Amino acid sequence: MKKTDPRSKKLTDALRRAGVRITRQRAALLTVLADADDHPEATELQRRAEEAVPGISLSTVYRTLTELENQGVILRHQFEGAPARFEHSETQHHDHMIDVDTGEVVEFANERIERLQAEIADAMGYEIVHHRLELYVRKKAAETGTD
Template structure:
């Protein structure tokens, strides 16, 4: 079973567990979501699903995404100044850089940052339960010598 097949099965199971009927349009949406390795917005997910099975409404996309988020199988990211974006919850912990000019979202993981955050929390008498790190960035323009 491929990773995409496993993701599709997990998403489908989550919706069924919530009592949501799996229509052809929802099945197409789940397949598109399972394939996504980026951070698509709801409108982009609708566009991709429409290529597979026409007739999926944006309200169906939003309702389905909300239920999948409630079931804990997808994560909603609300990056500053952009519509919500979605990704699978099964991914390893990572942080995000958001290019303020292009809107591109870049995932990264850095052990030094993770250790430093834990050290800071510990020094202040806390332990980290959950965190998100979002860096809003802009490509550097190369300066001519």
Template sequence: MAAIDQRTEELTQALRTAGVRITRQRKALLEVVAGAEDHPDAVELHRRAVEKMPGISLSTVYRTLTELEAQGVIQRLQFEGEAARFEHTETDHHDHMIDVETGEVVEFRSERIEALQAEIAAAMGYEIVRHRLELYVRRKPSGG
């Protein structure tokens, strides 16, 4: 089973568990969410879903995303000054860089940062349960 098909099935099962009826519109939205490799907001997910299934309402998108988040299969990302964006929770831990000029979101992972965070927490008598790191960046000007 392809990764997107498997992810779609997991999202579908999460909604069924919550008692949400799987309509054709929701099925189209779930396929869009499952296939998203970026960090789309609800409006962008709606636009993509309408391409697959005209007639899906933005309110259906919001309700479905809220339920998927409640079921723990997607994560809401709230970056400064932007609409909430969404990503799958099945991905390995990573952090985000947000380009303040373009809005582009870049995922990254740094073992050095992970180790330093754990070291700081331990030095203060804590252990990390979970964390999220967001770096707000802009490209350096090229040239000398």
């Protein structure tokens, strides 16, 4: 069984629980979303779904994404200066680096950062309930090695 199949089922079940009808267009969108291992924007999801089933409107994409977010099966990320991006909620905790030049989103996990955040919260008398770390980055210029 492909990884996509359980994801598709989870997304489809979430919409059905919400009373949303699964049309051909929505089914195509759910397949595209289930297959996505990146952080696509709504317009990119629409473009990918259109390849399978022409005629899916951007408003249908947004309504579907909003309902999936309300059901807790996808996450919406609003990175600074960019349209919202979406990913599966089933992923392990990770943080994000956003390349300010290309818009590429890179996931990373770092145990030292996690420990440091917990230590800081504890020292101030708190425990972390939820957190999000976003680093806005730029590729370093290639070093020429000519001195």
